[in-house]
Amino acid sequence: MAMHPRPASVYGLPTDIGAAHRGASMGPEALRVARLVEAIAKRGVDIRDEGNLGGPRNPLSKPVDGYRHLDEVVAWNRAAMSMSARILGEGRMPIMLGGDHCLAMGSITAVADHCRAIGKKLRVLWLDAHADFNTRDITPSGNLHGMPVACLCGLGPKELVGLGKHAPALRPDQIRQIGIRSVDAGEKRLVREYEIDIYDMRYIDEIGMRRVMEEVLDGVDADTHLHVSFDVDMLDPGIAPGTGTRVPGGVNYREAQLMMEMIADTGAMGSLDLVEVNPALDKRNATAKLAVDLVESLFGKSTLMRD
């Protein structure tokens, strides 16, 4: 069984600045109420809660030049990037509690800079219903939580593309997307052009989650830093209703557990985002509770002793 001796620090970003629906700002507290920190501690991890960071309020304004709330999104992502960088510098695993998925630009940029500095390979697992690969020219909404992967690959406003020490932060071949079932028309052309590795629901149905995860994790070794960016809308809305952009036909409970268990088995997870939990749309905190359940598996919880 893979062990997780690596110490970890959680921090929250209480904002819905990149999303269309309000309420993801309450995500960090919902995850804490669902006993996220206690659950990770129970796995034997030295875990700290750094509390929440602050940032500009949501002005609820219309898109300007194709982007909604760009200045505010930049401010929140700078905060995320410096907090993740600080935690990585302490030799700990950053666990970012969103907030909406635009915040992964900050957390992942910090991880990419860190991996470059210490010469580690980086692989990003993007667990999502959406590809989040829109740009100003093709976005149907102007919402920046639909654009973080494109920005990380160099397509986006210079303030976001240039957040870190190196732009672009990621090469497309470092990314694997799993659970995808909603890609906008222009976005479809772009993910193809950039050759993003997408394991969509059809492929999962056809070959099964075990083989999908074997492919996704192929080549991961002791020299690899795995970043897991978990948008809870990857999950089927029947089990995870508390999120703003629900898409039917998502990953089921067993499949999700297997994903997390197989990631845990690599022992390579070095950072994690938990995003898009929206308590205002949830039923009795079910989505946060499920996320915590899955995080326990990510940190090595299993039914039997395995080796």
Ligand SMILES: NC(=[NH2+])NCCC[C@H](N)C(=O)O
């Ligand atoms: N992180 C998310 N939930 N993203 C949803 C994006 C939805 C849609 N593709 C858009 O660009 O507006």
Ligand SMILES: [Mn+2]
């Ligand atoms: Mn997303």
Ligand SMILES: [Mn+2]
């Ligand atoms: Mn999504």
